[in-house]
Amino acid sequence: MENAKTCSQIFTGARVLGYVSTHVPFVARFIKRRGETLLCTSVGKWFHTYGCDKFRLLSVSGEHPSEITCMSGDGYHIYTGCENNIYAWRRGCELKHIYKGHGATIHKILPFGIHIISVDESNVLKVFDIKDETEFLELKFSLETFTITTLCHPPTYLNKILLGSKQGQLQLWNIRTSKLVYTLKGWGSEVLVTEPAPAVDVVAIALENSKIFLHNIKLDQTIMNFIHDWGQVSSLSFRMDGAPIMVTGSSTGNIVMWDLEERTVKSQIQAAHSAAIAGLQCLMSEPLMVTNSQDNSLKMWIFDMPDGGARLLKKREGHALPPKLIRYCEPSGENILAAGSDSSLHIMNTVTETFNKSMGKASFDRKKSKKKNNLTLPPITQLSSCMQRDKQWDSIATLHENKKLALTWSYNRICVGKHKLRCPFEEKKAVATSLTVTHCGNFVIIATSPYHVMRLDESVNKTKCHRESALLALANEDFTITLIDIDTMKVVRKFDGHVGKITDIDFDYQSRWLVSSSMDCTICTWDIPSAQLVDVFMVEAPCTSLKLPTTAPEKPDLEDIGVIDLGEPEYKSPEQISTELITLSGQPTSRWLNLLNLDIVKRRNKPKTPLTVPKSAPFFLPTIPSLELEFDLEKEKGDTNKKLLTPESLSTLTPFAKKLNKCKRVFDYDKCVMKLKEMSPAAIEAEVTSMAPDAGGSIEVMSHFLKLIDSMLKSNRDFELAQSYLSLFLKVHTKVITRSSELLVVLHCVEESSSVAWSRLQNSLLYNICVVKALKDM
Known part of the structure; x- marks a missing residue:
């Protein structure tokens, strides 16, 4: 590599x-x-x-x-x-x-x-x-006499800054004149934090020896001092909403609230973070405090406790220690289950961080573990999930380092589950090595040191199975990957190329590619059919775990997170790939499937109470029967003062029937097809019914409608619509067709076009069925 x-x-x-x-x-x-x-x-x-x-x-x-x-x-x-x-x-x-x-x-x-x-x-x-x-x-500045450790600007001190040093001294400098104004001797200990207090001339100074001084820098006098017994102070702030409280964060993750009037500890929060508190700040004019830490968390606290303390209000957090295992918990590819070295399990959303959640740490007893850290289980080594019955019971199971038991988790309740599955292994030293939650979500299969069915030339340190294709990938100790067909128990592929220990392997959803990560900081993609390396790239640090989604996620809604490159525009399928292939219209089934059963639908939807006739409006606009509200403006065209009746005005044909009569060439029917697509099923039925001579139509209109269906069948477009319209036409006008020789001739042409289309479709289906059956028998 x-x-x-x-x-x-x-x-x-x-x-x-x-x-x-x-x-x-x-x-x-x-x-x-x-x-x-x-x-x-x-x-x-x-x-x-x-x-x-x-x-x-x-x-x-x-x-x-x-x-x-x-x-x-x-x-x-x-x-x-x-x-x-x-x-x-x-x-x-x-x-x-x-x-x-x-x-x-x-x-x-x-x-x-x-x-x-x-x-x-x-x-x-x-x-x-x-x-x-x-x-x-x-x-x-000299590193031997004054090594700068802190930097702050006391309010009301124009052009002046206060510097703290590792040697314990503090210096007040005028930046505009670049002159040293005053030197504070300090207390013989390194200055860790300097923070101006709300009082004028007063600065809080935290030292390495765990002491805190509130010092008047103008008079060079100490007002009060405290001893911090919870490790060194890493951050410090004052409440800015009128309460005389100083808040300190320690290197051990504790937060202490100090009452400046009583000069005592007001309250404290133990283990607010699992690492040193890097930043702590009380918000202006609000009883709120925000902290962040190296444990990969940002938390907001509110001062509303009876003892003057604070409680956790909001938080954003990830794994406190590096993640070691990731798996998709659903086929959409939007949510990921991530397990870290801190024994915690997190849900991470690939679309927006708003839905990220922490499921907590794995423990023997969830309630007792909040008080005792020794109840926490070792890091997670394996996990499996099935969301099929997530609302009824736990849906996630995990294995832990050097442990026999498996722990369950509730995805629905976002916490550790109720069950601890202890396997009755006969050997005392045996540990659980792998597990799988079944597709139904009812069972968990746990395996321990299994007997070898196949003898391999090298030892295996990681496995990955693709259930649908019955392929098993083995990551070997010699940095190679072996692919085995589970049904025949034969080695089908072997990939060689990594120069470091393989940390994880995974199949894509079609089992065509195998992706592997290694301690050599490379990510390799192997093509299984050709047994070739198709892609390799390097990362800054070794990848510990990887997972591919089983399906492609839908296009996400974008958050306001700066400029996002969406790549190439979304692909739009053409209306028809080839004139030889049958193409469907893409219309909803409700627009054509129930055309033959509209009478049943009308009876089912008949209102129980009689309809009331609305009062007539002072004027009205004629509308066109369609799914969207459209006004019929054709009647308004022409000479409105013309009072003589014409043969056209005496016609009882509908506007759609008139358009059919004007069609003389094949492509003229396309506009009529588009018009039918815009109509509701009830409107289509009304149009077809009104084509009969005794309903105001004519044989000519009926003939044109059959020619329209014939053109749809020959074009191989809108196949399901053509079949539905033809069925409705035959159901309504069977008697009229049998009495008209003109309609019988056109209907014969439609029958031939329909037979050719169905024959082509049947041949394609039978061919595909034979191919699939032959592949299964191999």
């Missing part, structure tokens, strides 16, 4: 699923025009923008050269640090500015009026002009 390309010739990237947050703190921006606070989170090379109102994804940014290292924002832009550059984005997806000049990776960004301040890992501070993208100021 040395010549593998980075892009595939078959597959194209669609979207990233299940990625919500990284270790980079989120950015909150209140947009006055929207009246909503927007939250921006880093997801590697991109950042997502969520709305606080519905917590749904609004936009996805463009791709960065590498992973985002820091973020910040103001009322106009979102600023992202990536490698040595800063990128400014508008509306979450439009790149406006790029600021270059740093010689190392940027790790701190602070918007500062018309400027933006940034600090890189070489301890260089730069100030850029936002509009001109020019460098305004550069300050170099």
